[in-house]
Amino acid sequence: MDREGKKKSVAALNEVFTKTSVVVVAHYKGLTVAQMQNLRKQMGAAGAKVQVAKNRLVKIAIDGTDTSSIADLMKGPTLIAYSDDPVAAPKVAVAFAKDNDKLVILGGAMGRTALDVNAVKNLATLPSLDELRAKLVGLIQAPATKLAQLTTAPAAKLARVFAAYADKDAA
Known part of the structure; x- marks a missing residue:
């Protein structure tokens, strides 16, 4: 060189x-x-x-x-x-x-x-920077997912109760 x-x-x-x-x-x-x-x-x-x-x-x-x-x-x-x-x-x-x-x-x-x-x-x-970013996004998204589950839970419970009464009347 x-x-x-x-x-x-x-x-x-x-x-x-x-x-x-x-x-x-x-x-x-x-x-x-x-x-x-x-x-x-x-x-x-x-x-x-x-x-x-x-x-x-x-x-x-x-x-x-x-x-x-x-x-x-x-x-x-x-x-x-x-x-x-x-x-x-x-x-x-x-x-x-x-x-x-x-x-x-x-x-x-x-x-x-x-x-x-x-x-x-x-x-x-x-963990690498990309792995840390993915974990952070997962942590941020988790509360929103749980909130969505909570808002749909009462309606799902009501539907199950109505289905149970319908099954009881049919029997």
Whole structure:
């Protein structure tokens, strides 16, 4: 990579580190190309991205950003997974690491907060933003549904009483 290419790479990485909410760092030594493509596909489906970059360029790019705490993790064959959703990248990375022992999660960062391996795993257990939104909509809709049931309940009870009297008279 020439000097101009390195500058563009550092600028792109710096943009990633300033705009994303969570970054996960992992070793990928031993993963096949097919496994790496599968990881990229799973991350893409969850709204996250995976990138392999030179450690030196990553260290230059994170200098002065909120995620500068991951500089110590950038040793060996590392990849970074990142997403705007604070749960998407950790969730996919942890699930993929369970199936493939070649992917070893080292840690990460969420804003200024440094994450160790256990923190990344705990973050992966949280529901995603879409799941939280769905729960919230369900909670908002529940009272309206119950109110509708209550307003129709007296009429239904009356209909059952009339049906019971009709059956009694017919017998």
